[in-house]
Amino acid sequence: MPEIPDVPSLWRFPAHPASVKRARDAVAEHLPHRLRPQLHAEMSLLTSELVTNAVRHGAAADDVVELVLWPADGHYWLAVSDPSPARPVLRTQPPPLDAESGRGLLLVDALAAAWAVVPRPHRGKSVVAGLTLADGG
Known part of the structure; x- marks a missing residue:
């Protein structure tokens, strides 16, 4: 008999700045305690x-804004979806040191084992990023 995979965790939050902390807390609370503390910190940063x-x-x-979190293929995956079809753009150069924004995707690109923008079938897109599990599973 095949092993039943974990069911992905799903959250929906209002598109409001206060939802960033709520999303970060929800994801951190759901990660298994056995995982190394670094995965919690990295997933928290990706979520933010x-x-x-x-x-x-x-x-x-x-x-x-919708979040889905699931383990698969030696990674923990996070998909964050919104209704806009506009794709985020990874900057080729870091923003000026005094800039207050513009580093988000650079951080995602540096932390994630892989990430991509995936169009949703009916509306919007999902940005999916994965972190490698230390023990491969």
Whole structure:
């Protein structure tokens, strides 16, 4: 009999800056305690950056931002979805030192084992990023 995979965790938050902390806390609380502390810190940073981008650039005030978290293939994956079809752009150069924004995708790119922007079938997009598990599973 095949092993039943873990069911992905799903959250929906209002497209509001306060949702960034709520999303970060929800993801951190759901990660298994056995995982190394570094994975918690890295996933927290990924969550903050992706949800912040979705709230600022991908959703109107009355929209929601959706998060899905799941383990697969030796990684923990996070998908953050918003209703905008506009794709985020990875800068080729870091922003000026005094800039207050513009580093989010650079951090995602540096932390994630892989990441991509995936169009949603009916509306919007998902930004999916994965962190490698220390023990491969």
